[in-house]
Amino acid sequence: MTPTAIASGAISPITGLPHWETIPDDIPAAIAEIKSAIRARIEESGRTVAEVIAEIETFLAAEVADIKAARERGEEVWPVIDYADIAAGTVSEAQLALLKRRGCAVIRGHFERAEAERWDGDIVEYVDSNKFFENYSGPADDFFGSLGAEMSKPEIYPIYWSSAQMEARTHPRMATVQLFLNSQWIAESEGRQWFEPEVDTLYPDRIRRRPPGANSGGLGTHLDPGTLDLWMTEGYQQHFRHLFSGDVAAYDPWNAAYRTDAHQYPGSTMCSAFRTFQGWTALSEMDNDQGVLHTVPIPKAMAYLMLRPLLDDVADDEMCGVAINRTFPVNQRYHEVLLEAVSSIPDVVPGDSVWWHCDMIHSVAPVTDQQGWGNVMYIPAAPLCTKNVNYQTKVREAFLAGNSPYDFPEENYEASWSNRYSVDQLNEIGRRGLGLDA
Numbered sequence: 176m177t178p179t180a181i182a183s184g185a186i187s188p189i190t191g192l193p194h195w196e197t198i199p200d201d202i203p204a205a206i207a208e209i210k211s212a213i214r215a216r217i218e219e220s221g222r223t224v225a226e227v228i229a230e231i232e233t234f235l236a237a238e239v240a241d242i243k244a245a246r247e248r249g250e251e252v253w254p255v256i257d258y259a260d261i262a263a264g265t266v267s268e269a270q271l272a273l274l275k276r277r278g279c280a281v282i283r284g285h286f287e288r289a290e291a292e293r294w295d296g297d298i299v300e301y302v303d304s305n306k307f308f309e310n311y312s313g314p315a316d317d318f319f320g321s322l323g324a325e326m327s328k329p330e331i332y333p334i335y336w337s338s339a340q341m342e343a344r345t346h347p348r349m350a351t352v353q354l355f356l357n358s359q360w361i362a363e364s365e366g367r368q369w370f371e372p373e374v375d376t377l378y379p380d381r382i383r384r385r386p387p388g389a390n391s392g393g394l395g396t397h398l399d400p401g402t403l404d405l406w407m408t409e410g411y412q413q414h415f416r417h418l419f420s421g422d423v424a425a426y427d428p429w430n431a432a433y434r435t436d437a438h439q440y441p442g443s444t445m446c447s448a449f450r451t452f453q454g455w456t457a458l459s460e461m462d463n464d465q466g467v468l469h470t471v472p473i474p475k476a477m478a479y480l481m482l483r484p485l486l487d488d489v490a491d492d493e494m495c496g497v498a499i500n501r502t503f504p505v506n507q508r509y510h511e512v513l514l515e516a517v518s519s520i521p522d523v524v525p526g527d528s529v530w531w532h533c534d535m536i537h538s539v540a541p542v543t544d545q546q547g548w549g550n551v552m553y554i555p556a557a558p559l560c561t562k563n564v565n566y567q568t569k570v571r572e573a574f575l576a577g578n579s580p581y582d583f584p585e586e587n588y589e590a591s592w593s594n595r596y597s598v599d600q601l602n603e604i605g606r607r608g609l610g611l612d613a
Contacts, residue, residue: 189409230423239512253470258351279470285456291458295339298550301338302334305588307332331383335573339552344375349604352530361429362431369431374607375559378446378555380552388545398534402444405481408440409438410433413433428474428475428534434449435563442500451532451556451557457527458551459547465542469520471514517536
């Protein structure tokens with residue numbers, strides 16, 4: 176397809192690439208235009224796109240082989256780190272290196288088990304006392320509609336402001352872990368401070384309660400950082416500048432440069448915040464064969480995902496299935512090299528937390544007749560930065576009104592619930608995270 180003058184993106188004086196800060200009027204034409212421009216940029220380096228991708232595939236093959244070898248030795252692929260070591264500053268160099276290599280971790284004993292179990296019970300009392308089930312109108316979004324998700328009703332509760340969730344988000348132990356995780360990133364480079372590792376903006380998310388005996392079709396492999404904006408907006412083009420010039424060795428998935436203020440295209444799958452890590456806190460015991468989280472624990476796999484659409488087997492106006500208003504899919508057709516590395520979390524107990532790099536491929540395994548509950552609170556690490564300060568205003572307004580946050584459907588179940596968490600209950604961490612300390 177030949178791009179038209181109307182569809183053409185303005186050439187950025189910074190990246191030298193066409194860019195669209197809002198959704199293009201002609202999306203297929205814009206895809207063809209940006210792919211052509213990136214191919215030309217790579218070829219200026221003296222190598223072809225195929226040669227650059229071959230370099231990535233060689234790296235990925237070694238990582239996949241290492242992951243498979245660890246499994247064969249009976250080792251956990253996921254790093255497991257004790258909260259006590261994080262608090263004491265005694266996490267070993269070997270553990271830190273594995274965390275950076277794998278991009279994910281389970282934090283054992285993040286919270287005391289009894290506290291996590293109390294939170295689980297408090298959530299039940301919170302929704303029951305407000306007759307949530309009588310008023311629940313069913314899923315209000317199709318976040319994962321393209322990924323074959325089959326969820327029991329309800330499994331994901333659109334609840335945000337319970338005392339349990341807010342106590343966990345504002346807990347000193349949560350702040351300690353978030354700082355530890357944020358510190359794995361490069362927060363300052365090129366003369367700029369991209370984010371503040373020590374302050375979290377309390378990105379509010381939902382809860383999951385999957386009952387014993389449940390059948391779930393799971394959730395296909397995908398990732399959540401964005402969609403076509405990752406190729407098309409100027410900020411993300413700067414973030415991925417090394418990949419788009421064919422210098423794979425220079426690309427560091429732990430460098431936050433430029434992405435903390437990059438534009439994103441609106442849609443029901445958008446996360447308005449920059450999350451160094453996505454995460455959840457376990458409220459029940461979960462064995463690793465009971466429909467739990469899996470990842471492709473290779474942070475630099477993002478290099479392959481960003482350049483794979485440039486190969487000749489992908490139509491000029493396609494991005495390997497990536498589309499606005501859908502999660503970023505990872506599939507057998509285009510990404511087979513990665514799927515052998517899909518690895519489950521270890522068994523977890525109440526109070527453990529699970530974390531994975533924000534660009535990491537992940538999925539949820541299917542389960543039939545689940546044994547035991549599968550209950551979690553979704554709490555990420557979302558440090559203070561330009562993007563998160565902008566979203567913080569919306570979060571604060573939603574909290575004060577008891578409404579659903581901006582990134583989620585406007586269900587607003589909690590607006591009339593008198594026992595939701597209130598502003599006078601906030602500690603210093605909570606007030607700072609919501610921007611109320613000024």
